[in-house]
Amino acid sequence: MATDSLRKLQLMVFATMFLGYAMYGYNRKSVSLALPKLMEEGLRKEHAGLIVSSQNMAYAISKFIGGVLSDRLSARRLFAIGLVGTGLATLLFGTADSLALFCGFWFLNGFAQGCGWPSCAKIIRQWYPPSQFGTWWSVLSASSNVSGGLAPFLATFIILNYGWRSSLFFAGSLSIAMGLVSFFTLYNSPTDLGYPSFLENAKKNDGEKPEKTDAKKDGGFSDLLPSPFLWLISAAYCVIMATKTSAVDWGQVYLREELGHSAYVGSTLTSCVESGGFFGGIAAGLVTDWAVKRHDRRLRHNPRVPAAIFFFFCTAVCLHILVFVVDQNTSQFLIAVIGFTLGAAVYGDIAIFGIVSCESAPVHLSGSAHAITSFAANVGATLSGLPFSILAAQFSWKSVFLLLEVICGLVCVLMIICVRIDSRIARHLHKD
Template identity: 50%
Template sequence: MPELMRNGLIISSQNIAYAISKFIGGVLSDRLSSRLLFSSGLVVSGVATILFAQSDSIAVFAGLWFLNGLAQGLGWPACAKVLRQWFAPSQFGTFWSLLSASANISGGLSPFIAAFIIINYGWRTSLVMAGTVSIAMAGVAIVTVVNCPQDANLSPVVPKTNDNNKNKSKSETKWTDLLKSPFLWLVSVSYMSVFASKTSAVDWGQMYLIEDRHHSQIIGSSFTSSVESGGFFGSALAGYLTDLVLRRQLAAKTGAGDGKKSINRLTPSNARMPVAIAMMTVVGLCLHCFRYHITDTSSQLMITTLGFVLGACLYGPIAIFGVVASESAPPHLSGTSHAIVALAANFGAIMSGLPFSLVAKHYNWSAIFLLLEIVTFFTVILMIVGRNIPARIGTPPKLH
């Protein structure tokens, strides 16, 4: 992977495709079957990965990884739509984060599994196996994924209103209203910032350790795995904490005797943002330590510990921003709302590809992490200033 990543074109090609596809997938998830979208993405991604293993040209590599990005972009919007249908707001953050954390399991284990397969059978076999598993899981998903409780003859999580009110809500809230929401713009900018940091930590962190700090490739790979491992706990913790804060604020409001008026002022999204601010602050501190306090004599324990904390506080806000974007919009626009902020997030990922590799070429890898540190602290200030911006877009979700 480090050899492939020296050519930023391959990384950027996938990130550009993923950004396009995730936006389109979010819009489609409001209109098509989530089960079909998710399964289709798995199949195409698997096929592209297998074909990648049969290729030798950099141009073909970039083209196939672009196709892979297009396929993978369909997955998460479909998952987000299913979660919105199956879980109430007071549970939404927890289950969203658990689903997010599942990606960190593969991200943490795959470097070791892939290394074992590559050493014994070659890198092409490793990719063929990964693609085959993806296609097989598409078959599992098409059978097991259920779009909403009603498809399983169960009651909806949020009780239906009468048809007149439902139609009125849809006619009053349109996708253009999402673009006018200051809160959604705040989430988009924050999402872009944290995604640039996450992608850079995973893609370029080991290069920084190897080339600028002269550590071995084993230590570089262990840092990448520690970021993903920390991401698992950070994602799960973020969802649990934000749901806990939401329930406590709701209990405090109702117990204060202010009644329905207080409940209407309380939105799940506003209640979750302070947790994201705290985690983003720690991200900035970790980036500072990574640049100024990691040297060629730093121990592997110190490096992996820093990577673990960094990963936890990177993936936590990523999970939170996805939740608040989805739940701040009416159900019929939740996929589109998430698609808008995801587009901004993937722009951050694109910037961390070829543009950042050019920065490293002209300066060094250290310059990238200095830039990320500055951007992160600027984002924290922006989030603090905008913490009281109303999150409600159209018809708000009911609290449970």
């Protein structure tokens, strides 16, 4: 009976995080989906990029802070408050009528968005055993792909029939409602409800000793910074996030403005990137969990890295096809296939980089390690906003995706060279 009750609670907690993070993703991209309409009404490319960058900049800051402070916060409250906050910011954006207000409200949205994933990472680690961590991490992160796959078509329908402001009001209202629900259906840990901790049980089964809690004695934030592996993962995460954000934010603009495709074809690319990301993220978790089980623990390199290299290679190939093969006459089906494959590749890498940054550091520093790599990722997302929109205004959107193709290829080569680098972040703190 106790086991059945615990499984029901696991399902309720996971469903809350899955739906809630999907709402985070829907609101995060709600303005990007409305940008083509705003640009038709006179919004300049540089202004559109400034709006996107204002959100990404705030998201980078708040996600970094949330990761570092995750052990000192109530994750369930942070998650719920962030959902309500991002919904309110979306509603306010829908009432704005000037560039300053657009940037200000979307900055607030990005700041509220930073409450989402650090809370999810903290909660899911408490509710599932370590042997299933990679898989459930990937499944949960795929929730944003579900919303990202449905949102383009839903937003396009609402925008074409009721206007872009109605699309934002709808997204914001859903987020607020889900945030209020999560106050009553989300819990930090099984121990909050009188059940044993999965982490403690796993340590006992493995014969491990309890971990020390003295952060000063065990090392702190500064011990992470000298790690070459952490910087490698951060650089790769930055590039792949810039690629993902550009594909989602500017892919439809590229197809519509420069290649003359319809709004629904543009939405197809965005939707398929997210749909492919759903399967790519889950596949990355399953495959790399299998690789970890077969890995010789005496070797210090992370067995998930070769999969990350493969996904990077696929990303570069998809960008090459998007730049040199896709034109005005390309069928919607081929565009959908390209988008699906690109989404699977970039989201597969996003899942892997998040997982390895957590598991390669000592447990008491895993949140900080993930915060560092996430900050680098959000720097990449910020670069895809204003800087890339300026590049597109001076040259073309095609030049943006060509630049990303070249950078992805270079990072892929760098990772191949460094594939066997010691993956232990702050390795002098690990016990062999």
